[in-house]
Amino acid sequence: MAEQKKNLRTIKIKNKGYGDLDGCEFFVTEALYEQLKSRKSGTGQSFLQLLELGRAVRGFKHLLEHIKDKNENARLILTKGKTQKAGNHYYINLDEYSNKGYDRFRSFYRQTALRISSAYLSEQFPTDFPGPDESLSSEELNKAGKHFDHVLSELAQKKKHKKQILKKTSLMVKDLRQEQNELKQNIAELEELKRESSIAFYIERLAELKSRFGKNYRETAGKDSWQSWLYKNNWIMGIQYLPPIENQRVSFDNIPDYLFPTLDGFIDILEIKLPSYEVIKPDLSHPGSYAWSPEANKAIGQVVNYLYEMELNQLALQKKINRKYARQLCREINVIKPRAFILIGMEDGWDAETKEAFRKLNHTLHGIEVITYTELVKRGEYIINLYSESKKD
Numbered sequence: 001m002a003e004q005k006k007n008l009r010t011i012k013i014k015n016k017g018y019g020d021l022d023g024c025e026f027f028v029t030e031a032l033y034e035q036l037k038s039r040k041s042g043t044g045q046s047f048l049q050l051l052e053l054g055r056a057v058r059g060f061k062h063l064l065e066h067i068k069d070k071n072e073n074a075r076l077i078l079t080k081g082k083t084q085k086a087g088n089h090y091y092i093n094l095d096e097y098s099n100k101g102y103d104r105f106r107s108f109y110r111q112t113a114l115r116i117s118s119a120y121l122s123e124q125f126p127t128d129f130p131g132p133d134e135s136l137s138s139e140e141l142n143k144a145g146k147h148f149d150h151v152l153s154e155l156a157q158k159k160k161h162k163k164q165i166l167k168k169t170s171l172m173v174k175d176l177r178q179e180q181n182e183l184k185q186n187i188a189e190l191e192e193l194k195r196e197s198s199i200a201f202y203i204e205r206l207a208e209l210k211s212r213f214g215k216n217y218r219e220t221a222g223k224d225s226w227q228s229w230l231y232k233n234n235w236i237m238g239i240q241y242l243p244p245i246e247n248q249r250v251s252f253d254n255i256p257d258y259l260f261p262t263l264d265g266f267i268d269i270l271e272i273k274l275p276s277y278e279v280i281k282p283d284l285s286h287p288g289s290y291a292w293s294p295e296a297n298k299a300i301g302q303v304v305n306y307l308y309e310m311e312l313n314q315l316a317l318q319k320k321i322n323r324k325y326a327r328q329l330c331r332e333i334n335v336i337k338p339r340a341f342i343l344i345g346m347e348d349g350w351d352a353e354t355k356e357a358f359r360k361l362n363h364t365l366h367g368i369e370v371i372t373y374t375e376l377v378k379r380g381e382y383i384i385n386l387y388s389e390s391k392k393d
Contacts, residue, residue: 010025010027012025014053206377256306268339279293281293289357342371
């Protein structure tokens with residue numbers, strides 16, 4: 001690099017077309033200068049003479065202008081070697097830059113020539129040659145997009161362009177507002193359709209639930225079991241639940257077949273019994289008192305055991321659940337103090353005294369609540385009413 005700086009030939013531009021750059025100096029390395037001395041141009045002038053006139057290389061004026069705009073003390077040095085920078089010295093490989101300029105010019109000339117010929121033929125033979133395509137090529141659009149601010153700034157320099165920019169911009173803003181309004185309307189229509197679809201779905205499923213009562217469906221075995229139906233229609237358990245988790249997928253013994261994750265990241269469990277079972281019955285030895293039915297009492301014992309096993313193996317169960325379901329549920333699940341629900345029986349024919357006794361018995365349970373299929377139907381009706389009310393709003 002030091003050797004290159006020492007052996008330089010100075011050339012001064014002599015071309016009024018260069019404006020302020022007329023008389024500006026640039027440099028040529030000694031090795032390149034010796035090579036150029038014998039190079040002739042097509043006009044018979046030497047290449048060095050053309051360099052002095054600033055006409056030897058296409059785009060040379062702009063190259064010199066860019067460098068001087070960056071730093072008026074910078075030196076442009078043409079070389080046979082590598083294009084590089086050293087301090088405020090810019091070494092430019094002459095052949096490399098010349099070829100780049102020639103390739104760009106040839107591409108531009110071809111595009112211009114094609115448009116001129118297309119316009120002329122269209123004017124003379126409109127039937128055979130439709131009007132020229134004035135649209136920008138994808139390459140031109142990409143280039144304009146990358147330098148959008150600069151392009152806009154350059155166009156705005158002329159008054160006629162400013163008017164066009166303002167007109168086009170106002171039209172674009174108008175179109176964007178129209179598109180935004182149409183998009184909002186489409187979203188509203190989709191939401192409306194979604195609500196109506198959800199209502200129709202829930203009404204159909206609720207009617208199906210009511211039609212199942214009085215029929216001989218099993219608790220857990222088979223596709224038509226109560227367990228299977230509730231798993232498919234878990235929405236009826238309430239809007240506070242995420243999709244249920246199957247025991248078999250977490251491979252853990254002594255827990256119910258389905259776990260119900262809550263929106264706040266905890267776990268509830270559901271023990272399913274038949275709707276035909278009794279829930280509570282009068283205690284004949286104590287007038288006015290009620291006790292759990294044998295079936296309900298047995299279910300409570302099972303659930304107490306489930307809760308004990310889950311608390312005993314809390315960390316292991318939590319790890320298995322999160323490994324399989326955390327991503328799907330978009331949250332970590334915490335298996336701490338799970339609540340238990342027992343679904344059993346109906347409230348048909350219950351009077352006020354029976355309902356009051358049922359509430360008192362439920363109050364005595366710790367972390368466990370018994371619910372009836374009648375309550376399940378009410379939950380379904382409540383959810384349908386929620387969707388219906390939101391539709392009115």
